[in-house]
Amino acid sequence: MKQLIFIITLLFVGSTFAQKVNWMTMDEALAAQQVVPKKIIMDVYTVWCGPCKLMDRETFGNKKVARFINENYYPVKFNAEGPEEITYDGFTYTNPNYQPERRGRNATHFFADALRLQGYPSIVFFEDNGKLIQSIPGFRSPKEIEIYLKMIANDDYKELVTVEAWETYQKKFKGTF
Secondary structure, three states, X not given: OHHHHHHHHHXXXXXXXXXXXXXXXXXXXXXXXXXXXXXXXXXXXXXXXXXXXXXXXXXXXXXXXXXXXXHHEEEEEEEOOOOOOEXXXXXXXXXXXXXXXXXXXOOOOHHHHHOOOOOOOEEEEEOOOOXXXXXEEOOOOHHHXXXXXXXXXXXXXXXXXXXXXXXXXXXXXXXXX
């Protein structure tokens, strides 16, 4: 437990000066939430996905995006076709058909299936108690992702229950990235 608190403190202090996103696993983020509640942002990618690599470089490599994510979220990087075990909501998700020697596409991880993703890359947001909020499919530039990052970090999404409310929010939003 002391080690986890130390890691969280390091991430928090380092995030102030960081120019990169301090990625962690989903299990690490869920454990960190038990100590210091904070929302989770998950970058879901695959190794063969060109737009995933572009988003990693252009969006998550952006200093303002990285700083905001590090300060407001536990950032998780998740390979939707990888072998990582994830324990979420009392169930352990695996990828039993993963083939490490395989190049290109691989078997889909059961956690990616559970999230009902519509493509890669996808950004998935979770509440500070681990509950799923929403996934957003597709590449997003720093300017395009900013509204989602801030809307969810500030809990504004809880008030946006109609299409009209979302459209009004978008029109009024002033980005700074």
